[in-house]
Amino acid sequence: MLQEQGIVISTIDSPSTTKISFVCTGKNVHKGEYVQINYSQGALIGLVNDVIKRNRYFENSDSVKEFENTNIDISKYFPSDSWEFLEAIVKPLGVLSKDNFFARSTLPVSPGEKVYLADTEILSKFLHLDSNGLLLGEIEHPKLEVKFNLDRLLQKHFAILAQSGAGKSYLTSVILEELLDRKKEQGRIATILIDTHGEYSAFSNICENKDHKDYSNKSLRIESGDIRIGCTGLSAGFFFSLLPELSPAQKRELSLVIKKLDLDKKNGAGPYSLKEMIKELELSEKKDQTNRTLINYLMELDDYRLFGKIDTPSIMDAIDSGKLTIIDLSREINKKKKQIILYYFAHKLFYGRINNSVPPFLLIVEEAHQFAPEMASKEHALAKGILETIAREGRKFGASICLISQRPVKLSTTILSQANTHIILRITNPYDLKHIGESSEGLDQKSIDMISSLRVGEALIVGEASSYPVFFKVRKKKSQDSHLEVNLSGLCRSFEESKEILKKDLDSF
Ligand SMILES: Nc1ncnc2c1ncn2[C@@H]1O[C@H](COP(=O)(O)OP(=O)(O)OP(=O)(O)O)[C@@H](O)[C@H]1O
Ligand SMILES: [Mg+2]
Incomplete structure (x- = not known):
């Protein structure tokens, strides 16, 4: 049974094929909600872009000012509260025709048509969600788990873009869990993660907390200092x-x-x-x-x-389907050394795929703007060339990359444009927003405006993985927290405590 949300109204510029306004009769209508209107062309699916509160009493500024000056409590004389209603603006996304075929809407719906909360089954088909895919979170209205198809997400690469603290690493952990939890029959990829801050060691550490899942038997962490x-x-x-x-x-x-x-x-x-x-x-x-x-x-x-003399540890031997190899660069301060490590392994992986000596892989690069900057001399961007090659040609060989960056404006545009799916979390920097608007296909100004109002853990996915931009809430992760997940006051406490223990030891000595 569909949940009614409102009735289409007639305004100067709507309903049209690009805009529909409706007055809300349902309990609540939310910005970012998917709605459905059944009409002659089929089931139209639309996204609520904005919700406006209207009240006729407050429309006339002269009379509002007059009444306010009289110090009379207007609600005693006029039921002004009950005149308030919600009007929603919808962007039509497409139509599921009666013969189960998706198309653009070419005919507007009629004023007076009923608006419903989108049917989850139709919406799921519409957004190309896959019940066998990677569960990254949920759409809030209507409640719907978002599972993205592995091939669509990975095959043509993806990027996770957001400002610092918006939840990039958290989302990456969720993606890693989904990849590690896959069964052989579902197709498992080997994952290699370039961990610049040592945030993912929790995967390779044994987890004793029963509330979290242990991934240590599927993960291997290699410190840069041990690499030869x-x-x-x-x-x-x-x-x-x-x-x-x-x-x-x-x-x-x-x-x-x-x-x-x-x-x-x-x-x-x-x-x-x-x-x-x-x-x-x-x-x-x-x-x-x-x-x-x-x-x-x-x-x-x-x-x-x-x-x-020879590779130690033999990382290439450790790389395996359904397993995670973390290359931890957090203790490395020399930028060139970090570049050489990524350059070497990216090369080995890519050419290993060409001659089929390594399994299909996903290479995840944190702080990608450091390794593939838009503007830098060749010497300072050693790994950029090979990352660009994988981005351009990897698809044919089962070599995928995921770039994570907090400064998309500084990231190589070649790579960014080859990453066919962008997962965007909160960004407020206007330069980065503009850059994302230019490099992410299918993003309209309204969606770009919504990016700056996203909260931590809310994401927008746009590109190959879903047929339309989807706003979703990232699911809770199952793996244990990283040792870096400590707040500042916690850090201060543990610093002072360790100092006190040292002093006691010295005194007793
Ligand atoms: N989906 C989420 N649910 C709950 N907490 C979250 C979520 N996403 C992020 N957080 C919390 O927000 C904080 C910042 O997240 P995270 O470290 O992933 O940000 P980031 O974008 O990787 O930042 P940086 O650019 O500094 O690496 C963390 O404490 C994390 O636990
Ligand atoms: Mg991070």
């Missing part, structure tokens, strides 16, 4: 990208060294690291400036303590 990239097998081109300042002569020299060490390895000399490469250059007969500078460059790279 094996030099054996790295191409000369890889080093050229890390060292853009190399001259043609130095590039030639470096290629020869790598060739020589590869040949030695074939003849049984074993794997090699930067140290062996440097040694090889030092032995070289060419003792000119070119050679010395090249040695210095390689020594600088070696100082990062990031390169070894």
Whole structure:
């Protein structure tokens, strides 16, 4: 049984195919609510863009002012309260025709037509929700779980955009849970997360709290300090990208060294690291400036303590369908080292997909504007090129990316435009809002205006994953909270407590 919400009224510019106004007769009508009007073309689904309170008594400013001046309590003489009513403005989204076919509305509904709260079954079909999909939250009016189809969301990449504290990481945790909870028959993806703040360690830690779900058996966390990239097998081109300042002569020299060490390895000399490469250059007969500078460059790279003979730990072996691999960069302060780590793994993953040696994957990059900035020199945006390649070509190979950013205006427009679904949480910065309006297809000004009034945990999804923009409330997460989920006063307390314990220990000593 459909719930009646109102009656379509006739105004100067509505009802039209782009705007419908109705007077509310139902209990309550909310901004962001989906309504349904059954008429000659089929079931029209519309979104309530605005709700206006009207009261004829207060329309005439002269008379309101006159009465206010007399100090008479107007409600005793006029039932002004009962004249108040709600008028809602609806944006028609489309029509489900009688033969079950979705189309744009090409004929306006008639004034006097009844408006209902949208039927959840029709709405679900209309928005392309999938009962087998990822449960990210719910639409509030009418109450409807939003489950997005995995293929539609991931295959053409997605971005989570919002200002700091709006709930990006919380939503990401919800997405991770959904991916980790999938059964083999549903299709499971391998997930790799670049965790810049160490917010996701809760997934790999054993959860003892019964109110939360344990994901530790499906998650592996690797700290950046433990990562060693094996030099054996790295191409000369890889080093050229890390060292853009190399001259043609130095590039030639470096290629020869790598060739020589590869040949030695074939003849049984074993794997090699930067140290062996440097040694090889030092032995070289060419003792000119070119050679010395090249040695210095390689020594600088070696100082990062990031390169070894072989990959350790073997992250590529750890990556598995239905599992999460967290690369924790939170303790790393060197920006270039962070860039190199992402550049290396993104490369390995993408080319691993091309030759089918790694499972289909989703690479989630937190603080994506740091790794793929719109404007930065190649040296400071090492990973940008490979991220752009995955964004452009990954779809064909089962390589997806999710970019998370609090400064969309600083994010590479190439990547942002290739991310076919945008999940947007609260944003108030006008530059970011403008940028999102320009880069998210299908967003009208009303929806953009609504983004700045979203509360923490409320989201708008627009693009490939759903056929129309959908506002929804992010569901509660099942995993335990991150250790970073502490408020400031809590942090102050634990700092003072640990100081007191230290003092007591020292005194007793
Ligand atoms: N859907 C939600 N339900 C309940 N609490 C939420 C929700 N979303 C976010 N929060 C809370 O709001 C706070 C900020 O969320 P979160 O850390 O996800 O923000 P963020 O956008 O990732 O911020 P930053 O840009 O600083 O990383 C956290 O304390 C989190 O628990
Ligand atoms: Mg965050």
